Amino acid sequence: MYKISxxxxxxxxxxxxxxxxxxxxxxxxxxxxxxFMFGIQALIVLATSVASCVFFEYFxxxxxxxxxxxxxxxxxxxxxxxxxNLPATMPIWMTVIGAFMAxxxxxxxxxxxxKNIFNPxxxxxxxxxxxxxxxxxxxxTPRFMDFFNIDATTAATPLNILKHLGAGEQLxxxxxxxxxxxxxxxxxxxxxxxxxxxxxxxxKQKIITxxxxxxxxxxFAVCMxxxxxxxxxxxxxxxxxxxxxGLMLGAVFMATDYTTSPMTKKGKIIFAxxxxxxxxxxxxxxxxxxxxxxxxxxxNAFVPLIDKYCHQYxxxxxxx
Amino acid sequence: xxTKTFAIGGIHVDKHKISSQSAIQELALPEMVYIPVxxxxxxxxxxxxxxxxxxxxxTLLAEADGVLSASVYAxxxxxxxxxxxxxxxxxxxxxxxxxxxxxDEFEESMDLSDEIxxxxxxxxxxxLKIIRSAGIVGMGGAGFPTPVKTNIPxxxxxxxxxxxxxxxxxxxxxxxxxxxxxxxxxVIGTRILNKILGIQHAIIxxxxxxxxxxxxxxxxxxxxxxxxxxxxxxxxxxxxxKQLINTITGREVPSGKLPLDAxxxxxxVATVYAIYEAVQKRIPLFRxxxxxxxxADLTPSNYLVRIGTPISFILHExxxxxxxxxxxxxxxxxxxxxxxxxxxxxxxTTSGITVLSAETADKPETSACIRCGKCVDACPxxxxxxxxRAAVEENDIAILKSLHVQxxxxxxxxxxxxxxxxxxxxxxxxxxxxxxxxxxxx
Numbered sequence: 001m002y003k004i005s006x007x008x009x010x011x012x013x014x015x016x017x018x019x020x021x022x023x024x025x026x027x028x029x030x031x032x033x034x035x036f037m038f039g040i041q042a043l044i045v046l047a048t049s050v051a052s053c054v055f056f057e058y059f060x061x062x063x064x065x066x067x068x069x070x071x072x073x074x075x076x077x078x079x080x081x082x083x084x085n086l087p088a089t090m091p092i093w094m095t096v097i098g099a100f101m102a103x104x105x106x107x108x109x110x111x112x113x114x115k116n117i118f119n120p121x122x123x124x125x126x127x128x129x130x131x132x133x134x135x136x137x138x139x140x141t142p143r144f145m146d147f148f149n150i151d152a153t154t155a156a157t158p159l160n161i162l163k164h165l166g167a168g169e170q171l172x173x174x175x176x177x178x179x180x181x182x183x184x185x186x187x188x189x190x191x192x193x194x195x196x197x198x199x200x201x202x203x204k205q206k207i208i209t210x211x212x213x214x215x216x217x218x219x220f221a222v223c224m225x226x227x228x229x230x231x232x233x234x235x236x237x238x239x240x241x242x243x244x245x246g247l248m249l250g251a252v253f254m255a256t257d258y259t260t261s262p263m264t265k266k267g268k269i270i271f272a273x274x275x276x277x278x279x280x281x282x283x284x285x286x287x288x289x290x291x292x293x294x295x296x297x298x299x300n301a302f303v304p305l306i307d308k309y310c311h312q313y314x315x316x317x318x319x320x
Numbered sequence: 321x322x323t324k325t326f327a328i329g330g331i332h333v334d335k336h337k338i339s340s341q342s343a344i345q346e347l348a349l350p351e352m353v354y355i356p357v358x359x360x361x362x363x364x365x366x367x368x369x370x371x372x373x374x375x376x377x378x379t380l381l382a383e384a385d386g387v388l389s390a391s392v393y394a395x396x397x398x399x400x401x402x403x404x405x406x407x408x409x410x411x412x413x414x415x416x417x418x419x420x421x422x423x424d425e426f427e428e429s430m431d432l433s434d435e436i437x438x439x440x441x442x443x444x445x446x447x448l449k450i451i452r453s454a455g456i457v458g459m460g461g462a463g464f465p466t467p468v469k470t471n472i473p474x475x476x477x478x479x480x481x482x483x484x485x486x487x488x489x490x491x492x493x494x495x496x497x498x499x500x501x502x503x504x505x506x507v508i509g510t511r512i513l514n515k516i517l518g519i520q521h522a523i524i525x526x527x528x529x530x531x532x533x534x535x536x537x538x539x540x541x542x543x544x545x546x547x548x549x550x551x552x553x554x555x556x557x558x559x560x561x562k563q564l565i566n567t568i569t570g571r572e573v574p575s576g577k578l579p580l581d582a583x584x585x586x587x588x589v590a591t592v593y594a595i596y597e598a599v600q601k602r603i604p605l606f607r608x609x610x611x612x613x614x615x616a617d618l619t620p621s622n623y624l625v626r627i628g629t630p631i632s633f634i635l636h637e638x639x640x641x642x643x644x645x646x647x648x649x650x651x652x653x654x655x656x657x658x659x660x661x662x663x664x665x666x667x668x669t670t671s672g673i674t675v676l677s678a679e680t681a682d683k684p685e686t687s688a689c690i691r692c693g694k695c696v697d698a699c700p701x702x703x704x705x706x707x708x709r710a711a712v713e714e715n716d717i718a719i720l721k722s723l724h725v726q727x728x729x730x731x732x733x734x735x736x737x738x739x740x741x742x743x744x745x746x747x748x749x750x751x752x753x754x755x756x757x758x759x760x761x762x
Binding site for chain 1: 328331333334490562566572573574575576577645646647648649653654655656657658659660662674676681682683684687688689690691692693694696699700701702703704706724727730732735736737738739740741743745746749
């Protein structure tokens with residue numbers, strides 16, 4: 001007996017799992033840089049975060065007698081992203097709490113993969129940031145290839161310095177150090193170079209389109225640039241702002257999350273510009289030096305609304 | 321030549337054109353042919369023979385019943401054995417005329433020589449009459465009666481004739497072989513359509529992955545002023561009528577309207593070849609070229625097949641290893657229909673038979689939608705299949721309407737690209753059906 005089924009009788013090779021695998025490949029340069037710069041501590045945070053995310057997803061599904069979906073690798077991606085958003089000195093138990101918030105509260109409680117409104121890794125990060133502000137803003141100075149760099153001196157991040165830069169003062173960190181990641185900060189956000197390598201892979205594999213990263217960074221840069229022109233203050237240094245903090249990581253890996261970003265190109269652009277403007281507002285007018293996480297989470301909440309009003313042009317309906 | 325393409329969506333599929341180098345060969349004749357009286361869109365043809373009648377190849381079996389219908393001819397010589405309603409390969413009941421073959425005798429009116437007849441009759445009405453009586457329908461798959469498509473009603477005008485040689489379905493190469501081997505006949509067929517439509521120009525659109533066909537037709541069209549070849553980007557569904565009109569003219573067929581409303585007539589190359597045979601050689605539509613291909617254990621081939629030949633006979637002649645066959649599809653793997661009963665006959669619209677191995681016959685397991693938007697980017701009509709799916713699950717007709725589900729062309733691009741392997745096309749079909757039913761009820 002031969003099979004009958006509806007067409008099409010062929011499918012692409014791409015699955016949710018291969019997509020997540022590509023995202024993990026894209027995150028590899030950032031992971032490697034964090035290991036080289038922050039040593040064994042970074043490895044501990046990374047391992048803890050990934051293991052707890054996978055465990056929480058598995059355990060949650062088991063308790064509620066749902067299908068085990070850990071093989072789609074999305075929990076691994078969340079784990080890596082959460083770790084890269086934490087300082088290398090993060091205590092293990094705090095990382096576990098972050099993973100719990102990300103997977104159980106932000107993802108599984110909303111119905112699992114594809115149903116969450118907010119980016120799970122960012123929910124985890126922001127929860128930790130509000131709950132443990134001291135640990136979340138303790139940065140160690142990176143030391144290349146010094147794996148047991150455990151008692152390095154605490155360093156202020158470039159964004160913190162920028163925020164409080166007075167007239168006539170200048171940022172002492174060079175653009176090159178900002179670009180390669182020879183600065184203090186969260187594990188995965190410091191090296192712009194590593195993140196751009198990841199972006200290249202995501203674009204090459206057609207996992208994401210260029211719209212969100214470009215419009216996010218672009219709208220942010222325009223806002224900063226206008227401020228710089230109007231005030232002339234060094235704290236609005238556009239390039240330094242672009243290369244510092246979680247902006248690159250956010251624009252490339254967090255704002256482009258499928259589930260929590262809009263569907264159409266038009267929607268993606270609105271979403272990305274919203275992220276860019278909000279990041280600017282928080283960095284310049286807010287009390288925190290960094291605003292990427294909050295900006296993306298706020299825009300996540302607008303995604304259903306954006307999707308409701310941004311439709312594709314339908315063939316044959318007459319372009320206006 | 322600059323390669324053209326359409327504006328919205330489209331996907332890259334693996335082509336698998338493994339039969340592209342095998343020349344068209346005449347298939348042996350089966351002992352029995354099963355000829356359905358409805359192989360087209362419209363009313364079934366009216367049967368004019370009875371059981372026991374002796375017929376020759378080209379004897380009228382059933383006559384077009386009204387304007388939207390098409391005549392059906394005997395494809396073998398012999399005796400009419402049965403006229404009965406049977407279960408078609410697709411699960412509907414249909415009336416089928418069974419002819420038992422004896423020898424291979426042709427009606428005398430036909431000119432079966434290889435000689436190319438170039439002189440075209442001048443009378444437009446006469447040309448239309450020949451095409452109508454030859455039972456020609458759109459052979460690309462839709463089966464829309466060709467005379468209806470080429471007879472322009474009052475108040476409408478046509479300025480572009482497009483000959484569709486795209487063949488974007490994976491595996492299928494019948495059109496491609498036909499263009500290589502019968503290039504001049506296709507151009508003459510195009511000229512006949514020009515005459516009927518009263519326009520001077522025609523564009524033969526060919527997929528850029530068929531350089532041999534492009535070269536051959538470019539060579540021939542040098543001698544036929546007004547007929548030009550256009551290379552089109554190899555992207556699915558380039559051969560869709562609405563997409564091809566957009567590719568060639570930049571226009572769009574208004575939602576819910578016909579190609580005529582974009583001042584275009586599109587005809588498939590196999591149809592154009594049938595028009596040539598009908599008009600120039602007096603041969604009614606009793607045979608067609610089809611591809612037998614697939615990833616099962618077989619010899620990829622292009623056959624000239626008599627209509628009504630059972631698919632099982634073709635598989636047998638090709639010595640397909642049936643042990644590892646999982647699925648047999650009438651047509652290509654993107655839009656073709658899986659056949660339950662292999663005795664189902666070849667019809668005027670069977671452009672190919674795709675045989676899939678047991679390992680590739682199963683539908684992949686589905687998982688949750690991750691809202692990646694690949695279906696949205698893929699849809700060549702600009703629809704949002706994931707939203708259509710949600711509306712179908714909620715049975716929300718108003719939303720289905722606002723999502724333009726009735727504009728879906730059933731190309732299957734959405735299902736193909738979905739990483740979660742959700743059968744989005746099925747939802748679109750249900751949506752179309754439900755919306756149509758509600759609108760009819762009103």
